[in-house]
Amino acid sequence: MSVLEVKNxxxxxxxxxxxxxxxxxxxxxYIHAVVxxxxxxxxxxxxxxMGLNGYHNFDGDILFKGNSLKQVSIDERAKFGLTLSxxxxxxxxGLSVSDFILASAKQxxxxxxxNALNTVGLEPASYLFRSVDKTLSGGERKKIELASIxxxxxxxxxxxxxxxxxxxxxxxxxxxxxxxxxxxxxxxxLITHSLAVLDQADHAFLICRGQLQDKxxxxxxxxYFKSVCEPCDHKNKPDGTIQSIDKQNSDxxxxxxxxxxx
Amino acid sequence: MNNDYATARDLxxxxxxxxxxxxxxxxxxxxxxxxKVLGMHGVPGLNIKTEQIEQGLNIEIDLESQHKINKPVHLxxxxxxxxxxxxxxxxxxxxxxxxxxxxxxxxxxxxxxxxHIMNAEILIGENAVYSYQxxxxxxxxxxxxVIPKAKIVVGKNSxxxxxxxxxxxxxxxxxxxxxxxxxxxxxxxxxxxxxxLQDDVIKINEQAYLNGEHSTAVLTSKIAVRDRARAQIxxxxxxxxxxxxxxxxxxxxxxxxxxxxxxxxxxxxHPKAHVTHxxxxxSVDNKQLETLMSRxxxxxxxxxxxxxxxxxx
Ligand SMILES: Nc1ncnc2c1ncn2[C@@H]1O[C@H](COP(=O)(O)OP(=O)(O)O)[C@@H](O)[C@H]1O
Ligand SMILES: [Mg+2]
Numbered sequence: 070m071s072v073l074e075v076k077n078x079x080x081x082x083x084x085x086x087x088x089x090x091x092x093x094x095x096x097x098x099y100i101h102a103v104v105x106x107x108x109x110x111x112x113x114x115x116x117x118x119m120g121l122n123g124y125h126n127f128d129g130d131i132l133f134k135g136n137s138l139k140q141v142s143i144d145e146r147a148k149f150g151l152t153l154s155x156x157x158x159x160x161x162x163g164l165s166v167s168d169f170i171l172a173s174a175k176q177x178x179x180x181x182x183x184n185a186l187n188t189v190g191l192e193p194a195s196y197l198f199r200s201v202d203k204t205l206s207g208g209e210r211k212k213i214e215l216a217s218i219x220x221x222x223x224x225x226x227x228x229x230x231x232x233x234x235x236x237x238x239x240x241x242x243x244x245x246x247x248x249x250x251x252x253x254x255x256x257x258x259l260i261t262h263s264l265a266v267l268d269q270a271d272h273a274f275l276i277c278r279g280q281l282q283d284k285x286x287x288x289x290x291x292x293y294f295k296s297v298c299e300p301c302d303h304k305n306k307p308d309g310t311i312q313s314i315d316k317q318n319s320d321x322x323x324x325x326x327x328x329x330x331x
Numbered sequence: 332m333n334n335d336y337a338t339a340r341d342l343x344x345x346x347x348x349x350x351x352x353x354x355x356x357x358x359x360x361x362x363x364x365x366x367k368v369l370g371m372h373g374v375p376g377l378n379i380k381t382e383q384i385e386q387g388l389n390i391e392i393d394l395e396s397q398h399k400i401n402k403p404v405h406l407x408x409x410x411x412x413x414x415x416x417x418x419x420x421x422x423x424x425x426x427x428x429x430x431x432x433x434x435x436x437x438x439x440x441x442x443x444x445x446x447h448i449m450n451a452e453i454l455i456g457e458n459a460v461y462s463y464q465x466x467x468x469x470x471x472x473x474x475x476x477v478i479p480k481a482k483i484v485v486g487k488n489s490x491x492x493x494x495x496x497x498x499x500x501x502x503x504x505x506x507x508x509x510x511x512x513x514x515x516x517x518x519x520x521x522x523x524x525x526x527x528l529q530d531d532v533i534k535i536n537e538q539a540y541l542n543g544e545h546s547t548a549v550l551t552s553k554i555a556v557r558d559r560a561r562a563q564i565x566x567x568x569x570x571x572x573x574x575x576x577x578x579x580x581x582x583x584x585x586x587x588x589x590x591x592x593x594x595x596x597x598x599x600x601h602p603k604a605h606v607t608h609x610x611x612x613x614s615v616d617n618k619q620l621e622t623l624m625s626r627x628x629x630x631x632x633x634x635x636x637x638x639x640x641x642x643x644x
Contacts, residue, residue, distance in 0.1 A: 119621075119625055121621050122617055122621065142624070142630075143621055143624040143625055144624040144625075144627055144628060144629050144630065144633075146625075147624060147625050147626055147627035147628075148627050152625050152626060152627075153625050155618070155622065158622070159616070159618040159619045159622045160619075161619055161637065161640050162582075162640055162641055163639070163640035163641055163642070163643040164636065164637070164639075164640035164643075168636070168640075172623060172626060172628055172636065173623075173626030173627060173628070200640075214622075217626060218626075221626055221627065
């Protein structure tokens with residue numbers, strides 16, 4: 070059953086079509102990946118699903134357990150169990166790691182925050198009372214954000230580029246967290262342009278220039294991404310046509326209709 | 332005296348601090364309600380003298396040389412009545428090689444129209460440390476007016492730090508005016524963290540004159556204005572000695588119809604001195620807000636968390 074459904078979603082920002090008639094179904098309990106090259110529209114999709122400022126003027130719909138999220142504020146979406154970890158996490162001057170994590174916790178006790186920090190690979194004693202500010206590295210903030218998502222026990226966690234800013238040694242830790250979340254019943258949406266992250270998923274969507282190009286098994290999408298997207302040098306210009314596509318893939322590839330006629 | 336002691340405890344309870352400090356023989360204290368001393372206790376090396384004046388008190392605090400006071404000295408300036416003016420004329424003298432930390436509570440919990448005026452002259456000797464933490468408890472009526480003025484001279488190798496925090500209640504009107512002069516190798520560190528609501532007015536005027544070689548100053552203001560509150564921050568550092576270093580830091584969060592204004596002035600009158608400033612005024616950062624909201628925190632709560640974070644140390 071799909072817990073989240075994106076239906077014919079089109080989003081235009083500053084006169085530029087960012088998402089183009091996207092339809093995606095996210096089945097409950099799965100790890101989904103949304104892959105695509107830089108500029109494909111992945112973060113915009115996540116922002117629209119979360120209901121962030123500036124992402125409200127879209128066509129189509131977003132359904133959470135069958136109900137439209139159109140008139141639902143960010144915090145209400147979060148209360149339904151939908152959350153997002155940012156590609157580049159925010160900094161909070163003077164807000165302690167402990168307060169930040171517990172703010173999203175279902176059960177507000179210290180052990181919960183400590184356990185979450187341990188799980189993401191940060192020593193609680195040295196982090197709990199630091200501020201979530203510029204004195205933490207991007208990778209540390211990313212892990213702390215992940216900890217705050219764990220304690221929230223979300224229904225759906227979208228993770229935008231979960232490996233960005235994370236050192237190689239810690240990537241496995243992040244992947245472990247993803248597996249723990251899945252085990253606890255969270256549906257995960259990994260937003261990524263990395264094949265290593267894609268590998269963690271059970272199922273994947275490939276988007277390019279705001280359009281769905283393909284979906285299916287990780288093996289299939291991974292193969293496609295490697296052979297078509299990585300060598301492709303088009304710059305995701307909405308008015309350009311995709312030239313470097315291997316034509317034998319055209320049956321699974323919706324050839325660019327071009328926005329010229331819009 | 333019993334009655335006074337009860338009043339003193341009443342004042343202290345308002346600050347959420349432990350009233351036991353009033354009975355600890357190692358902790359010096361001075362408790363004032365309006366123009367009356369309710370309690371006073373000294374420790375060796377520290378001499379406190381008071382004299383009643385019209386609507387207030389003259390207070391002389393004298394710390395002899397070579398004395399380090401280990402436990403913070405508690406001062407409490409209260410105005411328990413709903414109306415009135417309290418005028419404190421304070422002279423502080425810190426001897427060489429001495430150190431002291433003062434925790435001053437200003438408590439006006441029932442104020443409808445209360446004015447608290449403080450004029451301080453602070454002289455800090457050499458190799459000395461003077462830290463002054465001022466914590467306010469106001470009523471929620473907005474009827475408090477606080478006007479502290481201080482002139483400070485920070486001696487060679489000495490350190491002056493001050494912090495102004497509103498613990499409870501509404502600002503009303505706060506109009507701070509501090510000017511400090513720093514001699515060789517001295518450190519000046521002034522901090523204000525205040526959040527204004529409704530039609531509160533926050534005015535901060537802090538000046539540091541770095542006249543000694545290698546003297547330093549940091550002026551920090553973290554202010555939030557919500558509703559129709561207004562803030563005007565004029566912080567100035569003048570550096571006129573070699574290797575003098577200064578930094579003015581002003582962060583203001585503006586919500587609703589609040590208005591904030593910051594004028595950092597830096598003046599350098601020696602080629603080997605260096606002063607920097609940063610001022611950031613704006614609404615609560617959208618990404619911070621949306622991050623907290625995406626964890627299920629309401630917009631109002633998220634704004635409060637972000638502001639409390641900014642105002643905390
Ligand atoms: N607010 C905006 N206004 C105009 N264009 C935008 C805006 N935000 C993103 N874009 C553009 O939308 C496209 C998709 O961006 P994004 O969703 O960040 O891609 P991805 O996350 O896949 O790298 C890019 O071309 C980007 O420049
Ligand atoms: Mg992105």
